[in-house]
Amino acid sequence: MSKNIGFIGLGNMGGRMTGCIVRAGQAVLGYDAKTENIAAAGATPADSAAAVMAGADVVLLSLPDSRVVEAVVYGDSGILAAAREGQVVIDLSTSAPDSTRAIAADFAARGVRFLDAGISGGAAAAEKGQLTLMVGGDADALASVDDVLGYFASNIFHIGESGAGHTTKLLNNFLNAVALSATAEVMVAAKKAGLDLATVLDVFNKSSGVNFATINRFPKIITGDYLKGV
Structure with missing residues (x-):
């Protein structure tokens, strides 16, 4: 119907x-x-x-x-x-x-x-x-x-x-925020160390540090396209 x-x-x-x-x-x-x-x-x-x-x-x-x-x-x-x-x-x-x-x-x-x-x-x-x-x-x-x-x-x-879907959404948001915050701190440290940020991200994305932020957000953020990275 x-x-x-x-x-x-x-x-x-x-x-x-x-x-x-x-x-x-x-x-x-x-x-x-x-x-x-x-x-x-x-x-x-x-x-x-x-x-x-x-x-x-x-x-x-x-x-x-x-x-x-x-x-x-x-x-x-x-x-x-x-x-x-x-x-x-x-x-x-x-x-x-x-x-x-x-x-x-x-x-x-x-x-x-x-x-x-x-x-x-x-x-x-x-x-x-x-x-x-x-x-x-x-x-x-x-x-x-x-x-x-x-x-x-x-x-x-x-x-x-009822409520389980929105509870899971909030938990996912929390986990995503933790990963995003941690990745931001790491990328700042990498920049201060004089590392090439694109290469660092390539390493992370082939290693145990990989997360949503390293795959989807920071490849755009490091080129200055911040709005498309969030």
Whole structure:
């Protein structure tokens, strides 16, 4: 059965994920506080977040944090009030697990299944449709929307119950931050020692010091293209 897809939050990540869905030939009903983001992603504009909820079977959220998610869910023209039984809502935001579980319970009371889907891979992977998702919530609900998620994700893991996906996302972010910080310190030391940084990175990437930062970030950062390296 075909699904009507809605997307709320079409910024740096959400816009790219929406673009993947649209390029696959699927229409997306979209809403963003910046209306220009809707057109840029190729979505059909909705007047409000509630209008997206009213017009879609599967609704995806890509918002900055739990505070914004809660405002979209519970605020004026919020999506909870517009929810109807049988819908699936997927929160792709970086959200607090406790907030996620509370929201999931409120949607469940209305017959709506809520999945928390932490994402990893950044804008480059989102553009290519190669994100990794770590999903918490009902396994059957995830199975019912894996085709939608497959438009922009190449790896989808069911982690466990509600909140487990966002918990795993936070843990991944912590580990990534540690590796990034440590790599930055090492690269500064290498520069002070007069070493060729490109060669040092080649060594690390063939050795036990290899990590996401050495492969994907610092090859760009050392050439001065910092924004593309983060």
